[in-house]
Amino acid sequence: MYKTLISxxxxxxxxxxxxxxxxxxxxxxxxxxxxQQAYLSNHIENAQYVNLNEQLSGAINxxxxxxxxxxxxxxxxxxxxxxxxxQAQVVVYDDCGGAMASRAWWLLQWLGHENVxxxxxxxxxxxxxxxxxxxxxxxxxxxxxxxxxxxxQAVTTEQICSGNYQLIDARALARFNGEVEPIDPIAGHxxxxxxxxxxxxxxxxxAFKTPAQLNDLWxxxxxxxxxxxxxxxxxxxxxxxxxxxAGLAPSKLYVGSWSEWIRDSARAVEKAVAKQS
Numbered sequence: 001m002y003k004t005l006i007s008x009x010x011x012x013x014x015x016x017x018x019x020x021x022x023x024x025x026x027x028x029x030x031x032x033x034x035x036q037q038a039y040l041s042n043h044i045e046n047a048q049y050v051n052l053n054e055q056l057s058g059a060i061n062x063x064x065x066x067x068x069x070x071x072x073x074x075x076x077x078x079x080x081x082x083x084x085x086x087q088a089q090v091v092v093y094d095d096c097g098g099a100m101a102s103r104a105w106w107l108l109q110w111l112g113h114e115n116v117x118x119x120x121x122x123x124x125x126x127x128x129x130x131x132x133x134x135x136x137x138x139x140x141x142x143x144x145x146x147x148x149x150x151x152x153q154a155v156t157t158e159q160i161c162s163g164n165y166q167l168i169d170a171r172a173l174a175r176f177n178g179e180v181e182p183i184d185p186i187a188g189h190x191x192x193x194x195x196x197x198x199x200x201x202x203x204x205x206x207a208f209k210t211p212a213q214l215n216d217l218w219x220x221x222x223x224x225x226x227x228x229x230x231x232x233x234x235x236x237x238x239x240x241x242x243x244x245x246a247g248l249a250p251s252k253l254y255v256g257s258w259s260e261w262i263r264d265s266a267r268a269v270e271k272a273v274a275k276q277s
Contacts, residue, residue, distance in 0.1 A: 004244050
């Protein structure tokens with residue numbers, strides 16, 4: 001079974017297996033309708049669309065970040081409706097190098113469903129391989145999704161404030177430094193955090209680097225107290241996926257991330273030259 005990445009050719013070889021579940025996770029933070037519109041235009045056969053804002057996140061409140069965790073009952077109901085049974089192999093994909101799909105991957109891992117992989121290179125790799133797309137939306141049979149114990153853990157803002165964690169921020173360097181901030185009302189980063197933009201996990205062609213290359217990137221870090229973050233707990237999952245694909249144990253995710261941290265003006269903010277991981 002596939003637990004980190006799967007190639008377009010590997011997925012295509014299983015395309016007739018209806019026990020496999022394919023989830024289209026395309027989403028644009030600046031245009032929330034774009035992903036579903038792209039799905040309705042064309043998608044991998046038997047894929048179902050899942051929406052980052054409406055399904056892979058919970059309700060925003062006055063103290064949360066932009067993409068809080070969904071309620072357990074809601075997310076398990078979603079995966080049940082998608083047909084994710086006990087033994088199902090799940091494949092998730094997007095059109096941005098795994099930046100959105102890795103959130104669905106992490107949620108399933110966090111809920112103890114290990115057989116989930118991100119399509120390496122996304123839908124572009126599928127198209128480049130000359131594999132077919134469809135606009136037909138397929139009806140799927142529901143299943144009973146069961147939560148299990150997991151090595152994947154989330155940490156809260158309170159834990160970040162009181163614990164001894166090494167934060168790794170997946171945002172682009174300019175955002176980390178506070179030079180630009182296209183989404184959140186305050187620019188900068190949490191003091192002491194290191195910057196590792198998620199794009200550093202990818203080749204120039206948009207596929208993940210090899211496990212050996214990823215190991216070289218991540219191995220030097222002290223992974224005992226490592227916590228991944230970003231703007232809202234989405235692209236941080238990409239760094240977690242990269243570490244797991246390199247054969248390293250999963251570290252923790254700060255789901256609230258920057259957008260939750262800045263909800264309280266008493267929390268320190270830093271704008272400085274980035275310390276590279």
